[in-house]
Amino acid sequence: MELLRDSIPMVSLASSAAALYARVASAFLRPGLPRLAALLPVVALLAAAPLAFTSSAMLRGTSAFFLAWLGAFKVVLLAAGLGPLAVDGLPVLSFLFTALLPVKLRRGGGCPGAAAKSVSLVSCAAKVAAIATILHLYESKIQLLHRYIRLAMYGIHIYCFLDLLLPCIAAAGSALGMELEPPFDRPYLASSLRDFWGRRWNLMVSAILRPSVYDPVRARAGKAAGVVATFLISGLMHEAMVYYMTLRLPTGEMTAFFLLHGVCCVAEEWCARRWVARRWPPPPRPLGSLLVMAVAAGSSFWLFFPPICREGSEEMLLEEWAAVAAFFQDAGRKLRRAPVRFTD
Template sequence: MATAVMDSEFGSLVKVSAAVWAAMFYARLAAASLRPGAPRLAALLPVVALFCVVPFSFSTTTFRGCSAFFLSWLGVFKLLLLAAGRGPLNPTHPLHHFVFSASLPVKLRHLASAKPAKGVDPAPANESAAGKILVSGAVIPLIIYTYQFKNAMSRYQLLILYTGHIYFSLQLLLAVVHGLIHGVLGMEMEPQVDRPYLASSLRDFWGRRWNLMVPAILRPSVYRPVRARLGDAAGVLAAFLVSGLMHEAMFFYIMWRPPSGEVTVFFLLHGVCTAAEAWWARHAGWWRPPRAAAVPLTLAFVAGTGFWLFFPAMIKAGLDEMVLHECQGMVAVMEQSGRWLAGATNLTFATR
């Protein structure tokens, strides 16, 4: 059963990939032919519509979630920025660069210009993509194995387990994408996650360390336009509001259930606190906690509010059970593949 599901998903992935390449070929041609503004936006709307419905091509939460995040959120925002003549997409770039930049949660940069983003410390040299794949690939099966004891865990132990699952899954996904981008295009990804456990403030956590492609998209599309009209605090609140709404949309794509609003409240709360933090920081001479205290305080606030608002929205909808079931199915597929490979190897040696 699991094998049939995965075969179907990979078949859908091939079809979706072909559709995305064709759509981005058209989008690149349209953007190169039309000036930024209403005509370019009108020409790109069919591609936007395609990106919004692509996740429904898949039946598993893993594929729906990834396609929703890559295409229905980041891809759509990149296309809207392209319509305005801004953002990371450039129709003068080669087609394969254009497609990868539009359809993956990355911002490409040439190796020659690969410098750390401003305000982001370079990660240690041993934190390579290969190392992250090995570490995440070792930790995630342990987390999946631990789920069988979930009934004996407290609520907070279980939420910590979910946090680890999300972190290492995101790290694994981005490391694999980085490896593909580096190998296929000879280019580097800008950092996507930079040791969030070292964040010393909410601004540091959300702006410089966690899932950095999201703030990279929200800054030009939401924060800066709102800030130019209503001020910095309004820009921050607008960016967090949009982030919350898009997370609700991601949950809808994954679970096919109407949003509860808890995730939006989570991000709005963080937006208010981040704006207040920025207001406090603008007052020179006002007291600030030392870094040794700021880091645990920041992580405690993120974890505490996440346990209060973010993770319960997942658990109530049964997402944890869905993901666990799919992970167990993937393990079964890998076991079957391993047995088949072992049998084929033995048969090969036996016939020699």
């Protein structure tokens, strides 16, 4: 790990080499235990690689999401002959892109540029403005705000950051000739918790958990068990993500958060069936969206954010984001001062 320490290029090269090995090994071994045994070193490397970033919690957390969670799950699915990496004839570049980044190739071709069309310039500008405003507050006034206002800002920051980062990755894939599915679908318009988690929020995670957890559990124990098991695994992986960021042992709060939402989704579906059976009119969609946001925010304040924000972790993350803001401000000042030369 000394060679990889705090080195994005070296971690990228090591992860790419491991992914290429997984591709070659899977070409020679049939799905099953022999392939799984051959790919376990890849899973171990992807799980360990984020720890190489010893000086940055943000880099550890982001790379852990990319590699230790999504990447490792994709490799395990590949061992079973499933998942996005098990597509016949997948080009090497597409294989690497899919293995190491939170993207999902669009099957069946789709409409050219469909992913790009789903990204609104106005929406992107609004998210950039929101992040810029929040980063400015991080530098000076954040500790003066009420705790719940700070947590709400963190939630907005996480959403805006992911909804800018992941489409940028998808755009890079599109520029390389890959047709990728969008990672988000306006989660603030979700009409139910099932709609929020299953069809709108962080669709890359849903696409991985569905074949790896939900489908096998549902086939053996039913739909409700599949939903709860999926949220349980998601909670455990979020515990791991918090560990990567804070380097502190899990508290169980993340698991409780996602189990709560899993149970709520099961109860919500049961209530929805009863509602339809009684032929009651559906509630107004804006009311449903408001209730979803209220439940998500309230449970996040209670269980999601405390493990990230306690014992100095909040200050550490704020310092990193303040450094990011200072970097961009300094770069902007240099660009404004740079002379513009015109040539005939």
